[in-house]
Amino acid sequence: MSKKLALTLACGDYEIVRALKEGTVQPDGIELTIITTMDSSTRHWRFLRNREFDVAEVSSSSYLLARDQGLPFAGIPVFLHRRFRHGFAFVNTSKGINEPKDLIGRRIGVKSFQVSAILWLRGILEHEYGVPHKSIEWVTEIDEDVEFTPPEGLRLSRMRHDQTCEELLVAGELDAVLHADLIWPMVERHPAVKRLWPDYKNEELAYFRKTGIFPIMHVTGIKQEIVDKYPWVPVELMKAFEAAKAVAMKRMENPRIVPLAWYREAWEEQEEVLGRDPWQYGMTDSNRHTLETLIGYSFEQGLIKRKMGLEELFLDVNQGRKRGTNRI
Known part of the structure; x- marks a missing residue:
């Protein structure tokens, strides 16, 4: 039996990660221990200050500060938490x-x-x-x-x-x-x-x-040492997060699973206003605009000393044109 790489992931207990937590979706070559019970501020502290997890959902604002100060983290363009404010x-x-x-x-x-x-x-x-x-x-x-x-x-x-x-x-x-x-x-x-x-x-x-901004609250951080030693890991994690989100969105289309009288109407309203996938991952045009706005605010408010580029902040998880679709 081939041995998988054991990693810890700390994140919120979200529907879009349920398939990962339950093991319905598993990243290729990785065995994840997923921790979901702690509050956000505790998780951010324990990841950025104590480096207790290999991968973690982390405050986008604090991630910018950590990178601005040269702390050994990288970002995967997976945004598990967004919210209008x-x-x-x-x-x-x-x-x-x-x-x-x-x-x-x-x-x-x-x-x-x-x-x-x-x-x-x-x-x-x-x-x-x-x-x-x-x-x-x-x-x-x-x-x-x-x-x-x-x-x-x-x-x-x-x-x-x-x-x-x-x-x-x-x-x-x-x-x-x-x-x-x-x-x-x-x-x-x-x-x-x-x-x-x-x-x-x-x-x-x-x-x-x-x-055009649906504010990104949290990004996905990973220890730089993991990226250096196993450069294939970010791509496999990205694929797994995408697959888990797809499972969640398909499940959530069913109005019977949520005890709200007008749930389906809310779902349809979201789709009409925000589009088919308002929770999109990756460096899409919309995500670039949102993240660049956040970086501008952070610099303007004195949290970071320089405006970092997105290519510096987030790992390239692109597999090449038309690749990554299981084509022969």
Whole structure:
């Protein structure tokens, strides 16, 4: 029996990786141990700081910092997590904040400054709504995935260990919070908190129609030592991720598997607006535009010192024209 290369993969427990996790799809020559139970920020820390996994879904923002600082990682153009972000800006209802420009001069809480969701929101606020990121006092809750020196003119501080963004927002000690997830005051409909954009879905639709961007939150990182020793691994992983996604999309077309009354209508709406495969992997024109926008935001906000090219950031997983389709 031929021996397979044993690798660890840490990622979210997504439908698009279910076939990999269950073993329905297996990368050729690789035996994967897949870890899916940890939260995103813990996974990013453990991969970028401690290098505990061979391959990992990782914050796109933190990955850019890691590469900018010369850390030994490479990227595979597999993007397991995307999300529009307008629905994740929350404000205290007593602060008179009714439109984006009301945020200028305010005190805004974030989990960490580097979080990809927050990088996207700062860029969107600045470029689409005229809210300069340096006009805000930023207050972080946790330490960063990758240490960095804040640029001159950036007001950045950290709250006490016993404080949280959500609690300070409810108490009015923060004017707003930008977050990667729904916060508990919104889930519990606390009267002190509302969304900055109440009609956030239409804001997101308008943003997509204007920019063509469905924001990429996470990329897939791999230890450089794996690439150096086994240069064939990224291509085989790419093929496996694509195959797993194809299985998931075929399964998800069936409205019976999801307990939502209008699920099929939502599926059809997504296809009409975003196209047949809004979760596309690889260096497509759309993905290039999205990633280059993110790199521009990161450079503009002082997280990275130079704008890196996509060919520098991501491995070439192209197998050649008309190759990789099992043709003889």
